[in-house]
Amino acid sequence: MSIPKTSPLADFDLSNRTIAYFSMEIALSPQIPTYSGGLGMLAGDTLRSAADTSAPMIAISLVYRRGYFRQQLNDVGQQTEADVPWSPEDLPSAGPTVTLVLQDRQVQLRAWRYDVTGTTGHIVPVFLLDSDIEGNDPWDRKLTDHLYGGDTYYRLCQEAILGLGGIALLQALRVRPEVYHMNEGHASLLTLGLLEEHLGSRPLSEATDADREAIRRQCVFTTHTPVPAGHDQFGVDQMNQVLGPNRGAAIEAAGGLHNGLLNMTYLALCLSRYVNGVAMQHGKVSQYMFPEYKVHSITNGVHAATWMSPAFQELFDSEIPDWRTDNRYFRSIYGIDPARISACHVKSKQRLFAWLARRTGHYFNPSVLTLGFARRVATYKRAGLLLQDPERLCSLAEKIGGLQILYAGKAHPADNAAKALIRDVFAAAVKLNSEFLKIYYIENYDWELGALLTQGVDVWVNTPRRPYEASGTSGMKAALNGVPSLSILDGWWIEGHAENTTGWAIENGETEETEANNLYNKLEKVIAPFWANPNAWARLQQHCIGINGTFFNTQRMLGQYFSNAYFPSGPSRFQQERLADSEEEFGLSETAFVPVNKA
């Protein structure tokens, strides 16, 4: 595995880094397995846009020497997992070693530096903490091996490494940021590290409201999911065991316990001056879940140069070359002949099908309408909705002259319900594949496959159960490649959807059957006729980029973080935004929203 060489540490100055970005996972390169899915992709895309715009950022994560996992699927779709070992030794080590006390053990940590380099050469350094050091307890040496592996004890140790170890590393590097951004609650323990640093020689037990306020002024928190299981919780005994009773008491005093458990989301909420959800509706849902805290919204994006197909990059490099430093130039796609846009997509579709034929021996027809559905397999994402009524699907495929459906996605190794969903798609494919309908589940959804699929299919499908999709970003990748979405109105699609212009909504229904029926109707009566009209389809592709590519990118998103969260101007800059009562109306009543924390 070859990893790009980076420059030695000595040749740049970190003292001007004002924003520290902490994330449990960051997708840095297709060759480095330090991510599992959307959260890590978002973190990586954020840093890539930060590098492009010369943002004074620095980032902290863990090294994961054995990665998340490579997915293997046998011929009935049974998933097995394999480690993805890689060697950070190819990266420069960051030098200083820091010590963290976990339970009663001293754990030495070092960090490997990966440089994210922007279009103009600006570097955002990412420090990947590593506990695999000689002298550490053999068990501790494996603490930075697996992303989302192990039990809650392992996980809490990892979160301590990220939050407390990360703050210690910044101190050792003599970096003193003004803003600490917690990308999801996994990073919440950094607040405790900051509090310890702030107190100096005073013990944690003496921390006052004023001390905590000093921490709050520096912290920004982004929450990422309305699914309860997505919010980390740990037993109080385990908290005291791993972190020690003093830190446990400090967490309790700060408000980090909820329903008698250490709740990483509440810890972050209590000690942040700015909190946001990742799409407009997700902000509202989160506000409903956490009524005592003000929750804003900053809608996610994707890094354009990472996700746009080579064909489109070539077109834009010749027509609007400044898109690389300023994504707003995508708006001028309206000056480009739609036929040229279609031609780029044809190339991406052929590229995807050639890759598939090489990899799997399966041949797909480039002239047939092709749907893509790829995401982390979780029950609320409802991979099976498209297959709900097999007879209807078959007859519809025949009526519209053929249909191809490509699936991909990993189930978490411990999620047996999700694994069963993959087998269901396999079984459906065996039963339904015919002259007119071809369904295929592609193994090992990862960065490379995610790019090929979002660039190469004709319609990107998303069928979450509302309101559980916080944002979703794969549809944004598709839009950037002129690929319209067919999706439930949830997450980002509420903002990105313009019917018959950027794609189509699957109308809400009372039952799964109704929603599946709405999906089939849309496919048969609206999308197929569109597909039969290449000029209309080309205009659609143009709108996807002109309307949605222009907005749903991490460059716009990061700009909003800068102006609204990191460095807002005016009196609100360091204001603590804690609401006394929840008097606000959040406009959720018209949705079928069930408060998920009580469900």
Ligand SMILES: *Cc1c(COP(=O)(O)O)cnc(C)c1O
């Ligand atoms: C973009 C991406 C995701 C996140 O997309 P969602 O729309 O949130 O599902 C997950 N995994 C991979 C490999 C991706 O490229």
